[in-house]
Amino acid sequence: MKFPAPVTVQYIANIIGASVKGDALAQASGINELHQVEAGDLAFVDHPKYYNTCLNSAATHIIINTNEVEVPEGKTLLVTEQPFEAYLKIVNHFRPFVAPVETISSTLVRGENTVIMPNVFIGKHVTIGSNCVVFPNVTIMDYTEIGDNVVIQAGTVIGSDAFYYNTKKNREVWYKRMESCGHVVIEDYVEIGAGCTIDRGVTAVTRIGRGTKLDNMVHIGHDTVVGKNCLFAAQVGIAGCTVIEDGVTLWGQVGVSKTLTIGENAVVLAQSGVAGSLEGGKIYFGSPAEDAGIKKRELVWVKRIPEMWNILKGK
Numbered sequence: 560m561k562f563p564a565p566v567t568v569q570y571i572a573n574i575i576g577a578s579v580k581g582d583a584l585a586q587a588s589g590i591n592e593l594h595q596v597e598a599g600d601l602a603f604v605d606h607p608k609y610y611n612t613c614l615n616s617a618a619t620h621i622i623i624n625t626n627e628v629e630v631p632e633g634k635t636l637l638v639t640e641q642p643f644e645a646y647l648k649i650v651n652h653f654r655p656f657v658a659p660v661e662t663i664s665s666t667l668v669r670g671e672n673t674v675i676m677p678n679v680f681i682g683k684h685v686t687i688g689s690n691c692v693v694f695p696n697v698t699i700m701d702y703t704e705i706g707d708n709v710v711i712q713a714g715t716v717i718g719s720d721a722f723y724y725n726t727k728k729n730r731e732v733w734y735k736r737m738e739s740c741g742h743v744v745i746e747d748y749v750e751i752g753a754g755c756t757i758d759r760g761v762t763a764v765t766r767i768g769r770g771t772k773l774d775n776m777v778h779i780g781h782d783t784v785v786g787k788n789c790l791f792a793a794q795v796g797i798a799g800c801t802v803i804e805d806g807v808t809l810w811g812q813v814g815v816s817k818t819l820t821i822g823e824n825a826v827v828l829a830q831s832g833v834a835g836s837l838e839g840g841k842i843y844f845g846s847p848a849e850d851a852g853i854k855k856r857e858l859v860w861v862k863r864i865p866e867m868w869n870i871l872k873g874k
Contacts, residue, residue, distance in 0.1 A: 560740040560762050561589035562653055568620055568635050571601065574652050575645035577622065581635035587620050590649055590740075594800065595763040595782070601649070603642040622646065643725045643735070650738045659683075670707065682718070688747070700759065702742035709745055712753040712775070718743045721761045721781030721799060737761060739781065746770075746787075752777065758799070768805065780817065792829070804839060814846075 569583040588599035593609075593616050596602050602618035604610055610628060613621055620635045622642045630636050639645050663681045670689030675681070679693050682700045687693070688707035697711050700718030711717070721741075724734035741760025745751070745767050752775035759765055760782045767779070768787040777791050780799035787805045795809045798817035803809075807821050810829040815821070822839025832846030844851035 560591065560650070560654065562587070565599070568637065571620070571649065572637050575622070575637065575639055575648050577637035577639035577645065579635060579637055580626075581630050583635070585620065585635050589762075590646065591618070591762045592782075593618070595760075601637075603646045605642040643737075647738055650740045654740050657683075694753075700743075702759075703745070704742065705745045706747035706749070706769070708748045710750040712751060712755075714753050715751050715755040715757075717745070717751075717757045718759045719756055721758050723761050723781060723799065741765070741782070743767075749773075752793070755779075761799075774811075786823070807839075 565586040565588045567583065568579055568585050568587055571587055572579050572583065586599065587601050590601040591597065593602055593613060596616050596618040598617055598619055600618050601620045601622060602613055602616060603622035604613035605624050610623070614628065614631050619633070620637065622637045622639060622645050624640055624642050626638055659682065663675070663679065664683045664685065666684050667681050668686040670687060672689055673687055673691040675693045676695045678695045680698045684701055685699055685703045687705045688709065690707055691705060691709045693711045694713040696714045698716045703718045720739040723737045725737050726734055739759050739761050741763045743757055743759050743765045746769040748770045749767050750772045752773050754776045755773055757765060757767065757779040758781040763782055765779060765782055766784045768785050768789065770787050771785055771789040773791050774793040776794050778796045779785065780797055780801065782799050783797055783801045785803045786807065789803055789806065790808045792809065792811040794812045797803065797815040800818045801815055802820040804821060804823040806824040808826045810827065812830045813827045813833065815833040819833065819836045821833065821837045824840050825837050826842045827833060827848055828842065828844040828851055831844050831848040834847040837843055837848065842851040843849060845854040
């Protein structure tokens with residue numbers, strides 16, 4: 560999430576009750592997760608296991624819960640006991656929850672010849688391009704960007720919060736929701752079926768590339784980037800922070816785990832489970848998904864096991 564305008568580190572420190580190590584007048588431009596940070600961003604870390612990763616990341620300003628580390632050159636530390644709670648305070652300061660008072664926000668920017676059917680909800684600061692059709696009972700949450708010639712079928716939700724939690728098992732409530740302040744971008748010529756859900760990024764963007772087509776009841780997790788001209792059949796589920804490159808086909812009920820990449824023009828056959836990254840240009844099947852030709856030959860031998868067992872027993 561980028562702030563409306565850069566602010567000083569001291570301004571942030573006052574919001575979260577932190578002490579500053581480094582230049583308190585340095586400018587912070589936004590807050591992001593480690594895998595999304597850019598120069599000028601804030602990031603937070605609350606476990607020693609990840610201190611070095613965060614300190615050596617692209618983040619310029621780091622919210623941390625220790626005074627026992629050196630300040631890296633060119634960076635600023637904000638020291639506070641609970642960095643996760645500090646993250647929540649920053650998000651709620653810059654993007655506080657405000658209950659909507661209108662079904663379609665007056666901040667909507669809509670292109671020519673776009674049709675929005677009855678019972679559609681559209682949140683704040685949404686843009687929809689030209690020649691789009693949004694069918695009944697669609698929900699489009701805040702800050703979503705939709706291109707031209709997009710079709711969204713009935714009952715789909717775009718921009719719902721990420722399924723993403725801060726986990727600590729030394730407290731009564733183990734899982735505390737990490738407030739989502741990212742958004743969704745739907746590029747031109749995308750078609751989205753009925754009953755789909757596309758989560759917004761936690762702090763950055765979930766993106767559906769130009770020309771991609773989604774069947775009914777497809778789920779796209781937070782911060783996932785889907786390339787151009789992909790085809791996903793019904794009940795495909797993709798977890799967060801995954802990269803699906805251009806031209807990938809996922810057939811019905813394929814499940815894709817988090818933080819992996821499926822290469823360009825790969826095809827994954829129905830009911831397969833993708834647990835790790837897959838090379839492009841191949842056909843995959845099974846759970847875990849493997850080369851479809853090899854997997855099918857394995858299944859032939861599995862079916863022969865009873866026959867082979869009987870031979871071994873002399874029957």
